[in-house]
Amino acid sequence: MAELSVAGGSVVSMGFRAMDDDEIAEFLAQPVVAVLAVDDPGWSPHVTPVWFHHLPDENRFQVMTPAKSKKTRLHRTGTGELSLSIQTVDGATAKYVNMQGVARFLPLAPDLLNAMVEKYLPEEHRAEYLANPPEDSMFDITPRRITSAVID
Secondary structure, three states: OEEEEOHHHOEEEEOEEOOOHHHHHHHHOOOOOEEEEEOOOOOOOEEEEEOOEEEOOOOEEEEEEOOOOHHHHHHHHOOOEEEEEEEEEEOOEEEEEEEEEEEEEEEOOHHHHHHHHHHHOOHHHHHHHHHOOOOOEEEEEEEEEEEEEEEO
16 A cells, blocks of 8 residues: 555555456446557657547457548558557546557448447437548557556
């Protein structure tokens, strides 16, 4: 347990542990927005919120994107490496999964579009989104490293 001093001089004990594979899969199945980071040479990384899909059996992540987005342009001219950070806070408990990996840029797979819409949108808005999605491409990311934690 770590101790953290807070305002007023009180001390709070904090637990910190890594999640197991089942906890990670359950956490990543939630409709939580991830933060995607792409290297922007000569500048700080380009960071943007994204919807993501995790394929635990294949150990891959997928992110939809418009082909003409800045993140796509940076990916094409860079190393192909991306980072995702997925995090939640519920009261005093925080959870996160961070992933660094190599991405392939591909046309958007209909299966991914449907999975994302089902994960993130209420049923009454799905058909409208599917009729004219703003994304036409995707990153298919193979992790090099995944770190996770539960802090409470």
